[in-house]
Amino acid sequence: MVINEIFYSLQGEGRLAGTPSIFVRLAGCPLRCRWCDTQYAWSPTAGIAYTPEQLRHETAQYPTRYIVFTGGEPTAAEGLASFLRAFVLKRMHITIETAGLVFIPDLPCDLMSISPKLSNSTPIDPRNAKIHDAQRLNHEAISRLMEAYEYQLKFVVDATADLDEIAQCLEQLKRVDPEKVLLMPQARTKEELIAKSQVLAQVCKQTGFAMSPRWQVLLWDGQRGT
Numbered sequence: 419m420v421i422n423e424i425f426y427s428l429q430g431e432g433r434l435a436g437t438p439s440i441f442v443r444l445a446g447c448p449l450r451c452r453w454c455d456t457q458y459a460w461s462p463t464a465g466i467a468y469t470p471e472q473l474r475h476e477t478a479q480y481p482t483r484y485i486v487f488t489g490g491e492p493t494a495a496e497g498l499a500s501f502l503r504a505f506v507l508k509r510m511h512i513t514i515e516t517a518g519l520v521f522i523p524d525l526p527c528d529l530m531s532i533s534p535k536l537s538n539s540t541p542i543d544p545r546n547a548k549i550h551d552a553q554r555l556n557h558e559a560i561s562r563l564m565e566a567y568e569y570q571l572k573f574v575v576d577a578t579a580d581l582d583e584i585a586q587c588l589e590q591l592k593r594v595d596p597e598k599v600l601l602m603p604q605a606r607t608k609e610e611l612i613a614k615s616q617v618l619a620q621v622c623k624q625t626g627f628a629m630s631p632r633w634q635v636l637l638w639d640g641q642r643g644t
């Protein structure tokens with residue numbers, strides 16, 4: 419499996435926000451989201467090939483039992499299950515961060531962190547936009563992931579107009595637990611995050627959905643590997 423980067427930080431988002439965690443960023447993502455902050459991991463060859471043993475050895479130095487497989491898009495990585503199994507033996511808590519493009523059964527995973535992509539993520543470039551929009555929202559795959567795994571649904575909100583789209587998406591997904599839905603502001607800088615968080619906080623009060631922080635933006639302006 420090709421790994422783009424490995425780093426130790428705090429989980430920035432979702433219900434485990436603030437938890438010291440090892441991040442394993444896998445190479446390769448077909449979506450090309452407009453506001454993606456990890457474009458350097460888009461190519462499936464953007465990294466170094468690891469074996470599960472090499473990865474286990476390299477991550478053993480960090481004082482946490484939380485490990486996050488992120489991307490890129492981890493479900494697009496070949497051999498994902500065998501890498502995850504290497505950490506089950508060590509009783510690690512495994513999170514997979516995914517856009518929910520495909521359903522994969524029987525993965526060793528404690529938290530499937532699904533971020534369904536709304537139209538605010540569509541690339542400007544028409545060719546990329548076509549590829550993106552053909553794949554970005556697979557309700558069937560997301561529903562099956564929600565049934566098979568402990569999950570959270572994280573929506574990136576760029577403007578309040580996105581709320582209608584979120585409501586439509588939740589309607590199409592089967593049996594969503596509203597307590598597992600989190601909204602987070604689309605922001606790539608600390609200033610943008612603070613400004614949008616104030617607006618989103620009001621939205622969360624109205625809708626009853628929780629707001630997710632984005633500690634990686636607030637603390638480190640989204641700087642790579644922090």
Ligand code: SF4
Nearest residue numbers: 447449450451454490
């Ligand atoms: S799915 Fe994630 S990694 Fe892939 S382009 Fe979108 S934001 Fe970036």
